[in-house]
Amino acid sequence: MLMPNDDVEVLAAVRRYVVPERRYMKLHGWNIRHMDDRRRDEFGKSLTEAAVQASDKELIPLLNSDWRARLVAAWLVSMGGREEYRNLIKRLLLEGEGNNELKGFCFAVTSFGTRADAEILSVYLSESLSASKSLTAQDWALGGLLHLDERLATSYATPFIGNDGSWKKRAGVEVGPDVKNLMDFLSVFCEAYKVKSTDRRPGSSDDLLDAHSSWRPCRLPESWQVLTSEAVRKKLDSEVGELLDGCGLSQTEPLSVAACENCQSILFNTRPGVGDWGIADLSGCSGSRVEIRQSYAGIWECCAQHNCL
Known part of the structure; x- marks a missing residue:
């Protein structure tokens, strides 16, 4: 269990x-x-x-x-x-x-x-x-x-x-x-x-x-950690939501679940029908800041390839 x-x-x-x-x-x-x-x-x-x-x-x-x-x-x-x-x-x-x-x-x-x-x-x-x-x-x-x-x-x-x-x-x-x-x-x-x-x-x-x-749990790739505090998760939900609104993705209802230890990237779940999963870069740097995938397997690959060092 x-x-x-x-x-x-x-x-x-x-x-x-x-x-x-x-x-x-x-x-x-x-x-x-x-x-x-x-x-x-x-x-x-x-x-x-x-x-x-x-x-x-x-x-x-x-x-x-x-x-x-x-x-x-x-x-x-x-x-x-x-x-x-x-x-x-x-x-x-x-x-x-x-x-x-x-x-x-x-x-x-x-x-x-x-x-x-x-x-x-x-x-x-x-x-x-x-x-x-x-x-x-x-x-x-x-x-x-x-x-x-x-x-x-x-x-x-x-x-x-x-x-x-x-x-x-x-x-x-x-x-x-x-x-x-x-x-x-x-x-x-x-x-x-x-x-x-x-x-x-x-x-x-x-x-x-x-x-x-x-069905089996799938361990996150190295550098990603589960967010265990609901207070932290809710704060990040709000920040990710603001970023998504700016990208024209206002209906995603993001739920933050994990973060990269080395940068300000957040792994979040989306409202069904919008996608399934996404990664948001909250650093404010230029370039691609949001990735949306239709499956957890797809976003897992993005996490595994994530390079912020």
Whole structure:
């Protein structure tokens, strides 16, 4: 598991999707329910905007990071209606350990809303209850299963509930109403703000599995260092933004993630659709001051060839 400061691809995606509004804090409990109507509407719209914007190239690093990143990524998948992520989310759910990220995976599966998703939750519940794991994430799985049973007129939750159900045998108590009420509420919220249509072409489920399995952090070339201070990153965002405005690139929304130790060059991530990555020279010297590339591999080559001595 990678922490954001371990890799610039992860850091950029975390800064763009996880950090704003401390989004991750609002997605693993009743926090959305406790918002007033105005705040909930604002939050729902911001999630929708993020779900439309997020690319597979950003979601894959998030799903390789810590629980905060994985939780938010799961919600972006849900809000974007990205059912092509079903098999990847299934694998992460069945292999996962952390309660908070598992809540996100349970909700994502529930949001897809099919019998296949009910079967995934059933398998997860059967395996996790028999393994005597914490019941925190299982609440979300069982709530999702009860929600899907009502929606699909099925009975996937039956083996888990009642006096003879595996839930009571494990927890010592029968299933309370909260486990379903929470998932009902979150599902209504998701449906209200979910992306209804998009020009995005869904990726292949198998391709996404392969992309997640094969993704590896890529160490920065020599002389480049990750920026670990958010205060420094924000200051540089502003400086890079001013430079880009002067170059006619006002829509890039730069997020600074690394700097050259030997000069004033900054590696930054751009808003999806503008490019992907860029290098800005903040020294004020004449000549080319901005490089934009369409991939991290492309900008990595620019970093490797960077010569400021």
